[in-house]
Amino acid sequence: MIEQLVVYGVVAAAAGWTAWTLVLRGWWSRRAAARKVAGPAPGCGPDCNCGS
Amino acid sequence: MTAAVTAPQTPDLAPPPPSGAALRVALVGNPNAGKTALFNALTGSRQKVANYAGVTVERKEGQLVAADGRRMVILDLPGTYSLRARSPDEVITRDAVLGRLAGEVPPDVVICVADATNLRLVLRLALELKAVGRPAVLALNMIDIAERQGLEIDADRLSADLGMPVIGTVATRRRGIADLVSAVEDRARDGGVNLGEHGWTEPSAAEIRALHREAERILKAAVRPPKRPDTWTGRLDDVLLHPVAGVLILLAVLFLMFQAVFTGAKPVMDLITAGFDLLSGAVAQTLPDGLLKSLICQGIIAGVGQVVVFLPQILILFLFIILLEDVGYMARAAFLLDRIMGGAGLHGRAFIPLLSSFACAIPGIMATRVIDNRRDRLTTILVAPLMTCSARIPVYTLIISAFIPARTVLGGLSLQGLVFFSLYALGMVSALAVAWVVRKVFWRSAAEPFLMELPSYKVPDPANVLRSVALRGQIFLQRAGTTILSMMILIWFLCTIPGKPAGAAGPAIDYSFAGHIGHLIEPVLAPIGFSWQMSVALIPGMAAREVAVGALGTVYAVSGGEEATNLLGASLAHQWSLASALAFLAWYVFAPQCASTLSVVKRETNSWRWPIIMFAYMTALAYAAAFITYRVAVGLGAG
Numbered sequence: 001m002i003e004q005l006v007v008y009g010v011v012a013a014a015a016g017w018t019a020w021t022l023v024l025r026g027w028w029s030r031r032a033a034a035r036k037v038a039g040p041a042p043g044c045g046p047d048c049n050c051g052s
Numbered sequence: 053m054t055a056a057v058t059a060p061q062t063p064d065l066a067p068p069p070p071s072g073a074a075l076r077v078a079l080v081g082n083p084n085a086g087k088t089a090l091f092n093a094l095t096g097s098r099q100k101v102a103n104y105a106g107v108t109v110e111r112k113e114g115q116l117v118a119a120d121g122r123r124m125v126i127l128d129l130p131g132t133y134s135l136r137a138r139s140p141d142e143v144i145t146r147d148a149v150l151g152r153l154a155g156e157v158p159p160d161v162v163i164c165v166a167d168a169t170n171l172r173l174v175l176r177l178a179l180e181l182k183a184v185g186r187p188a189v190l191a192l193n194m195i196d197i198a199e200r201q202g203l204e205i206d207a208d209r210l211s212a213d214l215g216m217p218v219i220g221t222v223a224t225r226r227r228g229i230a231d232l233v234s235a236v237e238d239r240a241r242d243g244g245v246n247l248g249e250h251g252w253t254e255p256s257a258a259e260i261r262a263l264h265r266e267a268e269r270i271l272k273a274a275v276r277p278p279k280r281p282d283t284w285t286g287r288l289d290d291v292l293l294h295p296v297a298g299v300l301i302l303l304a305v306l307f308l309m310f311q312a313v314f315t316g317a318k319p320v321m322d323l324i325t326a327g328f329d330l331l332s333g334a335v336a337q338t339l340p341d342g343l344l345k346s347l348i349c350q351g352i353i354a355g356v357g358q359v360v361v362f363l364p365q366i367l368i369l370f371l372f373i374i375l376l377e378d379v380g381y382m383a384r385a386a387f388l389l390d391r392i393m394g395g396a397g398l399h400g401r402a403f404i405p406l407l408s409s410f411a412c413a414i415p416g417i418m419a420t421r422v423i424d425n426r427r428d429r430l431t432t433i434l435v436a437p438l439m440t441c442s443a444r445i446p447v448y449t450l451i452i453s454a455f456i457p458a459r460t461v462l463g464g465l466s467l468q469g470l471v472f473f474s475l476y477a478l479g480m481v482s483a484l485a486v487a488w489v490v491r492k493v494f495w496r497s498a499a500e501p502f503l504m505e506l507p508s509y510k511v512p513d514p515a516n517v518l519r520s521v522a523l524r525g526q527i528f529l530q531r532a533g534t535t536i537l538s539m540m541i542l543i544w545f546l547c548t549i550p551g552k553p554a555g556a557a558g559p560a561i562d563y564s565f566a567g568h569i570g571h572l573i574e575p576v577l578a579p580i581g582f583s584w585q586m587s588v589a590l591i592p593g594m595a596a597r598e599v600a601v602g603a604l605g606t607v608y609a610v611s612g613g614e615e616a617t618n619l620l621g622a623s624l625a626h627q628w629s630l631a632s633a634l635a636f637l638a639w640y641v642f643a644p645q646c647a648s649t650l651s652v653v654k655r656e657t658n659s660w661r662w663p664i665i666m667f668a669y670m671t672a673l674a675y676a677a678a679f680i681t682y683r684v685a686v687g688l689g690a691g
Contacts, residue, residue: 007343014541021535 397491
């Protein structure tokens, strides 16, 4: 039982890592870069929670 | 006063503080002037320094703290001859200097980096920078070589004519760095008459010519040529750039490189396989039979081991490439191949990206930013993945070792090495043929002229060479330890789960997920001689080509180490026909087996159209090549 848990845990971690490296990381960095270039929304101060 | 510029020794610079208002400094200069070396000397960062035009295409930033505690952020910009930008990387440099680059803070001071032995073009650029109005400093890099050549530079006169301080530096030895930092601080304090980004307009061709005449005048007034010019470079170029002898020498160098990759790496590869063999044996003895043992031995050690074993070959390939770059031979190779590449409709500058693609198509495609004409650039991007990247080496080596006899032909040449070279040659010829079809059939336009400065020959800096080779090894191992490791675990899972049902007759893998997937796509690939096991290996190979080798190992249920490598080859030789093996090699020469490459093409072209076109034409080529190879081989009795 423990052996199966360990094995399937490793497989799940590998699946997550593969999805992250092949797909999600690129999407995430593009999103972060787009936000950095766009900058905060007009009137947005340091305490603003608008998400921009 | 006429005197050679001297560069004093530099004290060590303190590490950067965590915060504080920083002075932003941009490095601008002609390609190959030593900007990257100066960037390393200023910031202490580790980065590729190559004796080759157009190497800096990425944004690079570093930090340093001046003697007075002021923090500086240094930006290394792509090389350019003028602010009248034409190629994408020249546009980046121009926009960064003008403060127009999105997401980039405008620089407070610009360091114009000059190759002290070749000031003609950089003086014109310095005059253009002066016209922008940002505070600037001229760094006369490689001043030691200029002194050795007997070049006399009147720094005071140069400074007066250009309106900026002139500092001699030797970036590779960190000479003159403290003086340069001090001059930058002074300029930042003085400020400049900033006509700035709003007042600047692109100079017309007539204005550029006028600036060039002014640069010539300053050059004559401030620089005295050596009494006895150095003729070593000229003498060597008489031979190495000879239309016949030069090409023969280039072919010999390339042939030697590929032979060394195949034969020179063997002892170290044997050591690595022995290491994995020991590891696998130890784990197998320690763990009881079960899923965990199978995962570690057949999934992780066998899969990753079969990829890591090719590290020596990759290091040897890069050692050659980096040495040839640092010596100054690569620019000559580009010059020699320009006629051949021009015949196929490729621009001479395409040599740099295509050569980089021997390592990996991704940096190759990114390096196409040095090509200014859009159609030239797109053509180069489309054919770059046809150059044999290092990820194909494990696949080629495995199949060649299993199916091509290890004997010598044509008076001592290794037959396996010859086949290996032929696969590389096939990739190159195909790239030229596809480029020819694209440029002559689809995009008919006149070829752009190729202008490039040939750098002086230099003795490579061993530390730089070793650092660059080590960096390549580190990237490969990182990939093996992350992407490839996770892929191998997933492949093991697909090949193992669900287990064999009670009372079932066939091997367990037939009942696994991988078995089902393989049987599903087998009919499509059967006409080119691929079995379902081969089809399964192609799927993870889409993520990284070299994973196909590990996948084959796992699919054929062979455990790790030396035994695994040998057994995998023997297993393939036993289960595949020669026709299928040759078809598999033909497939790998052309197939777009790399998702990362396609995503980089999308990023660089800002469109899905080009990766889709690339995927379609390369898949069609791969299928056709594998089909023809398989059918011809079967016809000749190799089926």
